[in-house]
Amino acid sequence: MSQAREQLASQAREQLTHWVCALPVLIVCVVVLADLAGGAGMIWLPLLAAGPALAATTNGPRGVLSTGLLAVVLGASLGTRDRVPGEELAAVLSALVTVTLASGLASVLRGRRERVLAAVRSVAETAQHALLKPVPATVGPFQVAVRYSAAAAEARIGGDLYALIPTPYGVRLIVGDVRGKGLPAVGTAALVLGVFREAAYDEPDLLAVVERIERSLARNLGADDFVTAVVAGYPGSGRLEMVNCGHAPPLLVRRSGGRLSVEPVEPAHPAPPLGLRALTGHAPGLQVLPFADGDQLLLYTDGVTEARDRGRAFYRLGEGLARHACEEPSRTLDALHAELLAHVGGRLHDDAALLLIRKPAVPVIAG
Structure with a gap:
């Protein structure tokens, strides 16, 4: 019974992880749909930065860069469609690139911390089995x-x-x-x-x-x-x-x-x-x-x-x-x-x- 519960809990955690990793892309898509529906131009475009920023907490560097690239491409397409002035669009796209690069660095650092924590937990688990034997x-x-x-x-x-x-x-x-x-x-x-x-x-x-x-x-x-x-x-x-x-x-x-x-x-x-x-x-x-x-x-x-x-x-x-x-x-x-x-x-x-x-x-x- 306990093993079955652990398997169900593990499957639930895996499904939740997949949804969390997809969340940054979903946010980018929501911003794009809002812009297409409202035709608001510059009002929605800066919110595209939320995608790569959130990806830094849920994805690895590749996921962050992919989300950022998607946001930049869609931002450029929407800016051209909505006839956003070139200087303003360039500023928005530059901000998206900067946020993406910073988020990628944050993701690298987070990954290193997680690996260190995993190693510490592994040592602690080994120590527990040596000290408090099953x-x-x-x-x-x-x-x-x-x-x-x-x-x-x-x-x-x-x-x-x-x-x-x-x-x-x-x-x-x-x-x-x-x-x-x-x-x-x-x-x-x-x-x-x-x-x-x-x-x-x-x-x-x-x-x-x-x-x-x-x-x-x-x-x-x-x-x-x-x-x-x-x-x-x-x-x-x-x-x-x-x-x-x-x-x-x-x-x-x-x-x-x-x-x-x-x-x-x-x-x-x-x-x-x-x-x-x-x-x-x-x-x-x-x-x-x-x-x-x-x-x-x-x-x-x-x-x-x-x-x-x-x-x-x-x-x-x-x-x-x-x-x-x-x-x-x-x-x-x-x-x-x-x-x-x-x-x-x-x-x-x-x-x-x-x-x-x-x-x-x-x-x-x-x-």
Whole structure:
């Protein structure tokens, strides 16, 4: 379904691009028709310059020069037909040539900027795939879905982070939020994910994984920097281990007696954000909760819960999850993400990450 929507959207964008590229020629034609209908002579001829001027924003240099040449030829023909004095017609045609040349130069510069931007976006997309690696639809015993949106669409990546990997000690995952924005936040996110991926394979104890991340951040972060995060693991036997380091509580979805419940998993042992333990001296504790067949767990960052509408009302994630929860995590997050964007009017003002896992009653075989 999502691929079909993307194809339709791509076709619509291509059709719109064709119409936009043809718009400068249509404007020239409208000016010509207006002159032929009104016989107004010099009144309409200067408006022919709108064609090549607009072409600079929609076409390449060839399109601009072609539109300008068309405008000059038609302008000369109309001026001769309407018996415009030679000096006045020459001034109009000279202006059309000047506008065409200037528009052609502007089109060249615009093309260069677009190529640079495309290269930057390509690098950003590569960095995103290296930092936030795509998560498959099934990991271990879980169905999984992830949605990530950077506040700056051009950046593709930001300070929110997530990872979910199978290890010798069961599936382990992390969702976190780096304080700050921009490249420093991206660098910190990369550091956290790198340490997590290594420690998750090496350490049998989930608290030891968190300790490894804490020590690394203590060596590399500034005094005012920190990372809020939830680190979780599923060692098996229907139980989920969790360590919450100053992060928003995950939402646990369960169905009991035909009724769906969505409850926040408040930390039993509150701990400071990663990187701040030295200031508090408070070590995190391990929280264990049952996680049976059919249960779901949604982890997220504050870019979701702090998203506001025009009336400054926050998005109610728990209520949205209760409305849209189903047996397919990808469909659930598609609906949540669409509702979130509608709530904020189409654009988020902070990075936002959603990671949903579900333990099906029948094990899913990855295809």
